[in-house]
Amino acid sequence: MNRLEVKNLACERGGRLLFSNISFSLNPGAVLVIEGRNGAGKTTLLRMLAGLRSIEDGVVSFDGLSIEQLADAYYQQMAYLGHLNAVKYDLTVSENLKFAQQLSTVVSNIDDALHKVGLDGYQDTLSRHLSAGQKRKLALARLLCIHKRLWILDEPFTSLDKSSIAMFEGLIHEHVSQGGMVIITTHHPINLPDSILLRLTL
Amino acid sequence: MSQFLEMGGYAFYVWSAYGVSTLVLCYGLLRPYLDHKKTLREISLKRRQHKRDLND
Amino acid sequence: MIMKWLHKFSSPPYFYALSGKLIKWLSVLLVAFLAAGLYGGLVLAPADYQQGDSFRIIYVHVPAAWMSLFIYMVMAVSGTIALVWRIKLAEIVSVCSPPIGAGFTFLALVTGSIWGKPMWGTWWVWDARLTSELILLFLYLGLIGLYTAIEDKRTASRSVAILALVGVVNIPIIHYSVEWWNTLHQGPTVTKFDKPSIHIDMLIPLLNMAIAFKLYFAIALLMRSRNELLQREQNGRWVEEVLEGK
């Protein structure tokens, strides 16, 4: 039963203790919202959970195995969306998504994903010509067309307008109700049913 | 003694080589010693400041 | 038993205190060996029949050249230990070694060219050993440059460990290709840069100097490691007692 478990995670940056003994466990069907003022280390924590930043003390395990042991297998289950959209400006929208699909294993239809995020018809436009909000939607579409159980989203709503945020909250709800898990940091208030919401403050 | 200093006519070369060596090796010990002192001063300074911030 | 001792030794306060004492003892030994080596080399050893007294530079040049390679090996090994087992002490050793290594390489280069001047009339000779030493100096500068360029100390020391590892694989290849290149272009000339036939009286001081240089390396390394440890653990409680103690 795949669960994400974190035991007394700590991180030190520039000689200063950023956060320490962070412990929680996340089960399928739940959304963990991580709050904290700027500089509290939210992004650093997410990057550690995504395996991008090496973990000095504490253990992060998925399905009982530490993510260092899982390595590539963990990345079959986890997708990370950071501040950068990971979008190549010289490639068209569908080329970007096709590349992401070729890198992962379980995939689904690109056009459906584009439709869900409201980018239908943009398949062949160069990503360079998209607006900031549309680029963010392209990054979100990538999440939809590569099936990963755990989503780790760092401020996903930046540069999105009201309706797009609502649309994306719906997608999160849909992902979670199908047994997915989401970890999210955001400054916007999240309106998702409290039954599935967990909160962690740094 | 002067015969020793002369080094069979190679005095300049031998003593310059040894001179450079002493310079490099001494610097190699002096530098960490001074850094050590500097670090200790910095840390105690930072701690005193930290204490002052706490009780203000 | 070893693991227990290693664990105890690697706890920062213990290492800090122990290294303090060690430095004092090692410096006594250093002075002894240095005196023996210098006295033996400069006074006792007979002048070389070919190069006269200028060969006495060997007592600084050759140990320095040995040390430049030895330190690179120490750095690469401790870097690998730090990378694989994440032992903080190994990381500090692999980070503090490059400056000392660069010093010895520079020393070997300078004394080598000074030694070459009376024999060939020029300061620089594209001799295989000197060329390899020059390349080794570039490697050390690369390591020091990389460490200073990266802000976060942990990533910096791991990056240095990787470059050192890549270096240690390449050093033999570079050395032999330079050696091969040297024989190709210079051909069998009489000014082969090898050591004069080593007479026993000449050898003893050389070994003393080599040991003295190793002691020097240990002292310099311990001093730099204490400093690095202090900077990395400045919020640690044990630093408190150290400040009172000083």
Added chain:
Amino acid sequence: MHLRAFGAVIVRDLLLAFRHKSELVNSIAFFILVVSLFPLGVGADIALLRKIAPGVIWVAALLATFLSLDQLFRSDYEDGCLELILMSPHPVSLIVLAKIMAHWMLTGVPLTLIAPLLAGMYGLENSSIAVLMLTLLIGTPILSLIGAIAIALTVGLRKGGVMLALLILPFYVPVLIFATAAIDAQIAGFPVSGQINMLLALLALALTLSPWPTAVALKMSLS
């Protein structure tokens, strides 16, 4: 399964390069420029030029390859694709190898194809030009593979990181020595198999040993 990703990365990099022609031309222009500048400095005495030709052409190729390597990870690092690649379920060293191979196709191969033109300027006969191309064909991948390690180590650095990568040039020395020696041997009429085999050995070494440190270095630079 991994092969699909391997191919995808190569195709993507080639596609990106062709849509962004300037980078392609830069390294080739640099190579031609450096090689044709030398006679202006050294004089047009053909005997001298023939003597220094292997060294000049090879050093120019070495620098051209190295300067173009900077783009290998930089653009991916800046737009976040590097994180995407590091977090793919495929071994990172495999994908790094794909990127290096794509880079080699974009710089190493053009350099090899243009070299005969420049060698002609230096008065080399056809047989030594053939050996020159052979050494470039085997040597440029080694340059890309080893250079990638330094670039991966310094990709995260803002100030002066690129200059720092130059300090990996010492690792290019063996390739330079055996390649130029092969061409000199050919000019002098000696067999070149010895030097060529050494280059092949270096290539095998670089192919197997360099992707791993590059991958680890990328993880370092991102953490």
